[in-house]
Amino acid sequence: MPSKNSAPTMTAGDPGQRIVSQARRHFLTHGFRGVTMDDLAAELGMSKKTLYAHFASKSVLLEAVIEDKLRAADEELGRIAAGSAEDFPGALHQLLASVRHTAEELRPPFLRDLARGTPDLFKTVQTRRRALLQRHFGKLLGEGRRAGMIRRDITIELMIECLIGTTDALMNPQKLTELGIPAKTSLSGIISMFLEGVVTGKERSNP
Numbered sequence: 001m002p003s004k005n006s007a008p009t010m011t012a013g014d015p016g017q018r019i020v021s022q023a024r025r026h027f028l029t030h031g032f033r034g035v036t037m038d039d040l041a042a043e044l045g046m047s048k049k050t051l052y053a054h055f056a057s058k059s060v061l062l063e064a065v066i067e068d069k070l071r072a073a074d075e076e077l078g079r080i081a082a083g084s085a086e087d088f089p090g091a092l093h094q095l096l097a098s099v100r101h102t103a104e105e106l107r108p109p110f111l112r113d114l115a116r117g118t119p120d121l122f123k124t125v126q127t128r129r130r131a132l133l134q135r136h137f138g139k140l141l142g143e144g145r146r147a148g149m150i151r152r153d154i155t156i157e158l159m160i161e162c163l164i165g166t167t168d169a170l171m172n173p174q175k176l177t178e179l180g181i182p183a184k185t186s187l188s189g190i191i192s193m194f195l196e197g198v199v200t201g202k203e204r205s206n207p
Helices: 015-030 038-044 047-056 058-081 088-105 108-117 119-146 156-170 174-177 184-200 201-205
Strands: none
Touching: 015 038, 015 047, 015 108, 038 047, 038 058, 047 174, 058 088, 058 119, 088 119, 088 184, 088 201, 119 156, 156 184
């Protein structure tokens, strides 16, 4: 039985989803330490009592926001990978673009708050993101290899590990500050290098 402090399960049309959507916009952009439940209640036009009836605390709401983010990413990646048989190069570009969009939503203030304030939750996010990339990219790259579009001299597992490793490193706010580059620029570079590194020469010439 789930704890009463666990993030509630939501369905389409649930008022809780409206709360999560609003909190997600604020948390991921500005960080969650500076956003209060009072702020959210006022913006949503509801009382704090109503807000707390759906989410017992800001930490529970934060978990719901992260779950919503990961669920949406999983659904989008799955949808793209499912259509890869018809257009592998297009699907690979779409999958990488989706990863970039998903990562760009996680702004440095949110990542800093998550790493410093809730390190266990930060690790959970990294673990689940790794699992998503392994599953969806593993499927897509496997199909690309069978079609002769993915290099055979490098294992698919190593390709995915390189993508995960560089993405994790460059989505670290401290690392981005040290490098002096914005997250969007670093992610574009990662995607370009990944495409150049894994596809065959023919596909590199005709993306």
